[in-house]
Amino acid sequence: ETxxxxxPRHLVMGMTNKKSLKCEQHLGHNAMYWYKQSAKKPxxxxxxxxxxxxxxxxxxxxxxxxxxxxxxxxxxHLHTLQPEDSALYLCASSQDFNSYGYTFxxxxxxTVV
Amino acid sequence: AQSVTQPDIHITVSEGxxxxxxxxxxxxxxxxxxxxxxxxxxxxxxxxxxxxxDTLVQGIKGFEAEFKRSQSSxxxxxxxxxxxxxxxxFCAVGGSQGNLIFGKGTKLSVKP
Numbered sequence: 652e653t654x655x656x657x658x659p660r661h662l663v664m665g666m667t668n669k670k671s672l673k674c675e676q677h678l679g680h681n682a683m684y685w686y687k688q689s690a691k692k693p694x695x696x697x698x699x700x701x702x703x704x705x706x707x708x709x710x711x712x713x714x715x716x717x718x719x720x721x722x723x724x725x726x727x728h729l730h731t732l733q734p735e736d737s738a739l740y741l742c743a744s745s746q747d748f749n750s751y752g753y754t755f756x757x758x759x760x761x762t763v764v
Numbered sequence: 765a766q767s768v769t770q771p772d773i774h775i776t777v778s779e780g781x782x783x784x785x786x787x788x789x790x791x792x793x794x795x796x797x798x799x800x801x802x803x804x805x806x807x808x809x810x811x812x813x814x815x816x817x818d819t820l821v822q823g824i825k826g827f828e829a830e831f832k833r834s835q836s837s838x839x840x841x842x843x844x845x846x847x848x849x850x851x852x853x854f855c856a857v858g859g860s861q862g863n864l865i866f867g868k869g870t871k872l873s874v875k876p
Contacts, residue, residue: 758807
């Protein structure tokens with residue numbers, strides 16, 4: 652039990668589909684993150700939320716839409732994705748923004764066909 | 765700009781042998797440094813971190829790392845590798861915007 656749970660573990664979707672990734676943390680942390688992990692590339696920070704407010708958006712295409720309804724839940728809504736969006740999407744949380752002590756979930760392996 | 769370089773993409777060591785994984789960083793101020801491990805199909809687990817103080821840091825699973833400011837390095841070591849240590853290892857530096865900046869990772873294979 653890592654304290655950060657991601658669902659689903661695997662997702663296959665067509666380019667015209669709409670789907671959502673879910674992340675839930677049970678650690679009482681105030682900051683949550685979405686990272687994208689592609690083969691042979693460093694982990695890319697996508698979004699950061701601190702106390703349910705977005706504080707970072709690293710020029711991510713609008714086909715990725717995050718939502719943080721409360722400090723325990725984080726979603727990543729996906730629509731009209733491209734095959735190059737296939738990757739492992741990792742959620743992480745930390746006590747506070749800038750505290751760096753990340754706890755990661757196991758990730759969602761996304762395949763876009 | 766802050767960055768992390770892990771020069772070795774893939775390393776193979778024999779079980780029981782010593783291990784050193786290299787990490788170099790680029791950061792203007794005193795860095796916060798981290799090593800994470802990722803097993804196949806899993807998320808990242810924190811092995812150890814350096815914020816300040818003693819430059820030799822002990823972590824979980826028998827790992828240690830040494831911060832060398834003059835070399836901008838934070839190499840990970842283990843005196844005797846076990847087959848269960850086979851995984852991918854990521855070095856990271858705390859960025860100025862509160863995020864972690866990761867290297868590309870080093871995949872470790874362990875020979876029996």
